[in-house]
Amino acid sequence: MTTNKHNDNSREHGIRREDLRGTWAMERQAELSGKKARERAERAKELGLEAAPSIVDRSLTLFRREPWTLGGGNAFMQVSFLADMRQLGGQDVVFVGAPLATGTTVRPGTRFGPDALRRISALGYGYNPERGIDLKESLTMVDAGDIQVIPANIEKSFDQIALALSYITERSVFPVVLGGDHSIGYPDIRGTAPYIDGNIGIIHFDRHSDLSEKTYDERMHGSPFFHATNIPNAPATNLVQIGIGGWTGSKAGMGNARERKATVITIEDIERFGIERVMEYALEIAWKGARAVWLSFDIDSVDPAFAPGTGTPEPGGLLPREVFRMVRLAAREGLQGMELVEVSPPYDVADITSLLGGRVIMEVLATLLEAGKLGHAP
Secondary structure, eight states: OOOOHHHHHHHHHOOOGGGOHHHHHHHHHHHOOOHHHHHHHHHHHHHHOBOOTTOSOTTSBSBOOSGGGGTTTOOGGGOEEOOOGGGOSSOSEEEEEEOOOTTOSSSOOGGGHHHHHHHHHTTOOSEETTTTEEHHHHOOEEEEEEBOOOTTOHHHHHHHHHHHHHHHHHTTOEEEEEESOGGGHHHHHHHHGGGSSSEEEEEEEOSSOOOOSOBTTBOOTTOHHHHHTTSTTSOGGGEEEEEEOSSSOOHHHHHHHHHHTOEEEEHHHHHHHOHHHHHHHHHHHHHTTEEEEEEEEEGGGBOTTTOOOSSSOOSSOBOHHHHHHHHHHHHTTOOSEEEEEOOOGGGOSTTHHHHHHHHHHHHHHHHHHHTTSSSOOO
16 A cells, blocks of 8 residues: 655644735735725826837836836936926937847846946036037936836837837937847837938948848847848938947848948948048948938947947957047937947946947037037037
8 A cells, every 4th residue: 555645744744724824915915905006007107108019918118117217216417307208399309228138149238238328427417628518508308218128028129119219209309229239229210210201321330230130030139230221211222330340240241231232331441541531431321312310339339448348349349539539420410319239237347338338429419419400509
């Protein structure tokens, strides 16, 4: 005869299910109404807007509105936080986070990029004596917090980001998108392009072409501009890529660049022709027959000695002073918006990558202001 040792032990331990604190907790949960939580959720939907149609859980919003959205209360450059997205419109600039790392293939961490960029930007007060500009005095700027991405679903995250950029573009506010991995480049263009009456050009700073169709069977951070240039009014002939090179490149991406007639400018090209000539050429390509230009800046275009906090570092990139000159030239004719991507704080040292990323944004805004393309310069 076989003895059921488990049943014998059950009789010996003297524990009954009804005596468990866990059982009490389950019963107690049924008595808690959750009324205030529901009220908070409804208020969040009012302020943060309805999520994209592909989102099944309709309690999720388009723009996150929880207290931790801005990483403890930080807003970029300490500007005002726009709690009610229905009030967007009439401002010059809106900072918005896209904390996505789902498209990262090797070293994740870019989901923490928006928070890091905001936190370290507090070291800048918006005034630059060399430029004679005070951004806070001349621009009306708000921080909209983060777009509600779906960490485990890149396509739903794309839907959310595209809808958020559509909402911003429709209201004629200049978007500064704080990434996030570079896969967000596709939904940023997808959300913007329908509101451009004509073609949109793309100036893309990177060490990688990001023109592969897929990686690991998904649209990842190596493929945003393959899919963005499938959009009818965002042709690859208006895509110019600056800084490409090194030993982490994609053969497929370079092949797609050739087939689609994109323009690829390597570091060697910059050394050969010089910054001014290269940027004049880049502007000619991006603006040829276009009505607007989008600036996509991947922080890994900078040499990792100055920007170690990124997912795919590649030695031999641009120097910070070169970057500042180049983005000023890129912005002088005006921009539709910009994204700053691939800041990955877990790999950063003393926040220097986040600091540099924030300064790139400030240089762009200052140039747009000087050129009369944004705000009201004194």
